Amino acid sequence: MTVFWIACFAVPGAWLRYGQNLLVQRLWGRAFPWATLSINVLGSFLIGFLSYTLVHGVPVSAALRTGIIVGGIGTYTTFSTFSLETLLLVEDGQRLRGLIYIAASLALGVGAVLLGALAAPRL
Numbered sequence: 116m117t118v119f120w121i122a123c124f125a126v127p128g129a130w131l132r133y134g135q136n137l138l139v140q141r142l143w144g145r146a147f148p149w150a151t152l153s154i155n156v157l158g159s160f161l162i163g164f165l166s167y168t169l170v171h172g173v174p175v176s177a178a179l180r181t182g183i184i185v186g187g188i189g190t191y192t193t194f195s196t197f198s199l200e201t202l203l204l205v206e207d208g209q210r211l212r213g214l215i216y217i218a219a220s221l222a223l224g225v226g227a228v229l230l231g232a233l234a235a236p237r238l
Contacts, residue, residue, distance in 0.1 A: 120182020128190035158192030162199050 132154055139150035162184060169180045188195050197220060204213035 116176075116178040117181050120179050121186035122182075124182045124186030125190045128187040132191045154192050155194035155198075158188055158195035159198040161191070162188045162195035163202070166199060 135154055135157075136150040139153050143149045165183060165188065169175050169183065175183075201213050201216055204210075204216060
């Protein structure tokens, strides 16, 4: 059932991301990545809100919760998962590990983009 719910929420999540991207770029232009920033911030809020609400407020099955969080919010933005995982490390008293995760994600992510861009013309 989990895979079914992930699939059900993945398409709307991707459509919402695309739609928000178009709207924000139309309103604020492309000189700064406002669209991606707005998606990352809203997605982080939504994953925090829904992670709590779907356990404590309106309990749903684990399969449905995973579908909403992984399928819906995960296709909307993966940054929200990164944000939630960082918060969970800090809440667990692992502040240093959280900082390492932030630094490693940023450095390795930007580094991987650079390597990919450098490798692409050579293939």
